[in-house]
Amino acid sequence: MSPEIDVGLVNVTKKFGNLVAVDNVSLEVPKGSFFSILGPSGSGKTTLLRMIAGFEVPTSGDIFIGGQRVNDVPPNKRPCNMVFQRLALFPMMNVLDNVTFGLRRRGGMSKAEMERRAKDALARVGLQGLEKRKINQISGGQQQRVALARSLVLEPTVLLLDEPLGSLDLKLRQSMKLELKHLQARTGTTFVYITHDQTIALAMSDTVAVINHGKIEQIAPPEELYRRPATHFVASFVGENNKLVNGKVVAFQDEEKVEVDIAGIRMLGRAGEALSVNDTVDLFIRPEMITVRPGKGENGILGKVSEINFDGSHSLVIVSLLESKQPLSLNVKIQHTENAPDLKIGDLVTLSWRWDAANAFLSMAQPHIEAEA
């Protein structure tokens, strides 16, 4: 494994009885990068993180940290530290003792040196003067910082974060999100962050791995993930989308550019996976990528404004398509810029988009109800 890779998973599988929580996952986290693992709850992302931390042992496959195979290394000997979902700060200790806990376990350092390093780490996360406070005497955001400092003070090769922002309120989450990103850039520590919140994953990460049912769906930088999803799941899970179901592939204009018939309307799109003519596909179109022109125009799809939802910086306009065989509507996001069209309910509009703003994937079979206990 190359030295530039801090965490490497090779064909890692984890089974709990009959349940396959993580299914043959391989991934590489480059040194110094912010790597997110994004997936819905129950997708196996927590199990994945716990295997890296050492709390779960993979059923098969190998885990490498900093080039070393760590399958048989217990969690207290691994060069990685974890920020827990519920933070797991020690309520029986004050802030300073929480942060020095790891240093005390490591030993070989004077008490003054430990305190100096702990204060240093606390300063790095912007927390000073609270050293003597008990954990229940500081706010949620401050606790977050203590948890970060407690791990960072040990200068781990990799910092694992188990969705620690989940419990914060929206405003605090937004500001912590940016801070975390800055902190990562400043310290250069490799971050592995797991979350079900795509806005966090997209905003903070260098690379995002999308996981579903224990399998990796796509590993890509956020922008690629957003613009060029690799699977049906990624297209529907990441970002907002218009999902037009059960279209038929009519023709290929080139390798990627595909013509799809949806309820009698021809639409252009990008083939997200290998498709052939007559395949049944779903088409995903980003609401903000659709251009709206008032009136009946050329080269577009005719529709009528049926709803306008004002949302501050933009409006969500729902346009029902006039030429479709079945009732069909598209959500369109309009930024309130100078030349934004002035729309009213009932207006005739023409919709269009660049071909690669729409992604086509084979329709999934209806999700069958699994025999779950």
Added chain:
Amino acid sequence: MNASTKRRSLWLLLTPMLLWIGLLFVLPHLKLFYLSFISRRGGEFTFANYLYFFQSPLYRKIFLRTAVFSILVTALTLLISFPLAFIITKVAGKRLKMMLLLAVILPYWVSELIQAFTWMVLFRESGVLSYLLQMLGITHHNIEFLYHDTTIAVGLVYTSLLFMTIPIMNSLDTLDDSLVEAAYDLGGNFWSTLREIIIPHAAPGIMVGSIMVFMLNLGNYVTVTLLGGKNSLWLTEIIYNQFIIRFNQNKGSAFSVILLTFSVIFVWIMLKITKQDLSEAM
């Protein structure tokens, strides 16, 4: 409902409890306290009952023995109960948990008296243990296991187990597993995690359990006299002797007050040492 009716109904609800404590606890103790300062013959005020106790080397020895023995048994019970409570709350699966809990609770379905008799059947000279050892060829004659300090300790630990295990289980139940994981993640090992995370968290439960077990041991009569025989030299035994055999209520009262005072002081010191608040511990 206005404030005065509310208050009246509160008092009404409290009445049985207050009567219970007042008539069966406070009043008898006041009487005990009073009697302990009265001379048996003349009925006048005196310290003689207390002086008698502290001037007798035998009684002083018994007092010390009871105290130290109770503390040791409490420590021993803690040593057995803590891992047990930990296994029940944190490690065991559903089935094992039920079985262990039953094993702890089941003995209390019979009275302490019956428990002590059972121990006697096991430990007496012609008892089960002695018979087993002979059958296995380890010894060739009857061995008397009763009437030793070890036997008393075994009996006391056995009767105390539940009262230590349940409070510790209660406090361990609220220990977030991720705290233990975090401690390991930060480089902690078994001992440091136990010392810095688990025990501090369980401290209130340990304290409650220890106080209860200590009091139960200090005031135990049945197990001690049945397993320890006439020479168990336990404080409760000499109190019993004063009241029942010698009909000396005054000396008996004085000894009781000494026992009571000692246990209160001891608990207070323990709470101070471990920096616990009684209200918090309870």
